[in-house]
Amino acid sequence: MQIPPASTPIACDMSNARDTPEERLAEYRRLFAEALVARERTEIGIRFRFRADLGVEDWVRDLAAREKACCPFFGFDIAAEAGEVRWDAAVPDTDEARAVLEDFYALT
Structure with missing residues (x-):
């Protein structure tokens, strides 16, 4: 996984997204309710x-791509094997980025 450099701005910009922040959160909730096994x-x-x-794999890949488009400081890796889809996420090693990663982890 490629983690963006610490100089990458820690900001989320959904101005070009096809969904709203509320719709995105609702989609995460649906995905987690329907398919999440563990975090x-x-x-x-x-x-x-x-x-x-x-x-599910296509859904996860699409959602990750949209998330990366609005939050470029995230590094994502999606892999499918052994009957599951894994979505790994990492951020630059800064306090601000780690706080956002914690919020992402808490979405479930």
Whole structure:
């Protein structure tokens, strides 16, 4: 996973997004309710683990791409294997970025 440099601004800009912040949060809630198996901390960030049900990998990849477009300080890696989809997330090693990562982890 490529983690952006610490000089990357810690800001989320959804002005070009096809959804609103409220719609995005609702989508996270739907995804977590339908497919989340577990969440955990990793050496460099966090991981969400989802059941690899039909369409879940595409959903996770699409959501991660949209999140990366508005929050470029995130590094994401999506992998599917052994019946699950893993979404790893990490941020630059700054207090501000780590606080946002904690908020992301708490979405569940």
